Amino acid sequence: MTGITDEHVKNARPLEVVLQAFQEFCQDSILVAHNASFDVGFMDANYERHGLPLISQPVIDTLEFARNLYPEYKRHGLGPLAKRFGVALEHHHMANYDAEATGRLLFIFLRDALEKHDIHNLSQLNTELIAEDSYKKARVKHATIYVQNQTGLKNIFKLVSLSNTKYFEGVPRIPRTVLDQYREWTMRLRWRPTTIL
Numbered sequence: 001m002t003g004i005t006d007e008h009v010k011n012a013r014p015l016e017v018v019l020q021a022f023q024e025f026c027q028d029s030i031l032v033a034h035n036a037s038f039d040v041g042f043m044d045a046n047y048e049r050h051g052l053p054l055i056s057q058p059v060i061d062t063l064e065f066a067r068n069l070y071p072e073y074k075r076h077g078l079g080p081l082a083k084r085f086g087v088a089l090e091h092h093h094m095a096n097y098d099a100e101a102t103g104r105l106l107f108i109f110l111r112d113a114l115e116k117h118d119i120h121n122l123s124q125l126n127t128e129l130i131a132e133d134s135y136k137k138a139r140v141k142h143a144t145i146y147v148q149n150q151t152g153l154k155n156i157f158k159l160v161s162l163s164n165t166k167y168f169e170g171v172p173r174i175p176r177t178v179l180d181q182y183r184e185w186t187m188r189l190r191w192r193p194t195t196i197l
Contacts, residue, residue, distance in 0.1 A: 003091060016050045019043075023052060030122065034078045034102045036061035037139065058122060062102050065109050067137070068130045069116075081105055127177060136169040143179070155182035 012018070033039045036059045044054045066076040073084070082089040082101045085108050089101040113119040117129055147153045159182055163172035 015046065016052075019046055019050055019052055023047075026057070029057060031055065031057060031059045032102060032106055033059065033061060034098065034105075035063045037141065060106065060122075060125070062105055062109065064138075065113075065125070065129075066105070068134060069109055069112060071131065078102065078105075135167055135173050135175045138173070140171055140173060158182060 013021075031040075040055055040059060047054050062081075063076055063078075066073070066081055070076070073080075075081075078098060078101060079089060079092055081087075082105065085105060087101050087104045087108075089097060091097045113125070113129060119125060119128060145156060145159075147156050159174055159179065160172075162178060163174040167173045167175065167178070
């Protein structure tokens with residue numbers, strides 16, 4: 001499927017060395033990927049396996065970015081988007097080609113977000129670009145929440161109630177913006193950046 005052969009990787013450095021080098025390269029940067037939850041999951045699993053810190057910086061998912069920026073499009077995969085916007089993608093599923101196409105699409109999306117929605121900074125992507133009901137289409141992600149005191153206990157009851165009533169869509173859900181409203185007396189562990197950021 002990917003066209004990657006044993007010949008491509010025969011002189012590859014050990015995985016732990018590559019992971020450490022990649023972390024140093026990405027330090028203090030915003031990560032960008034198409035279908036980022038897939039990539040971040042694999043990266044974090046390997047970081048954890050080698051005793052390295054998990055991804056903590058912001059992640060822009062160009063898949064979710066496109067879904068929210070162009071809801072009228074039927075397909076938001078990397079291939080269809082590259083074709084629609086005239087971005088070269090010669091060897092789909094090979095990292096360097098996918099990364100280049102994703103980067104080129106990101107610049108197009110950022111320009112359109114600025115021109116069509118007056119979005120000037122990263123934090124606006126999750127609050128001003130997404131539709132009010134976008135949680136209905138979002139893939140479910142899990143968060144572990146610990147309560148720190150009685151206020152936190154009250155807040156978690158509110159979150160559970162909201163997720164099972166107002167935001168229920170096949171399964172209980174809670175938008176990150178709502179979770180953040182009740183964050184003061186709760187502590188989240190390993191919450192993945194969602195939607196766009």
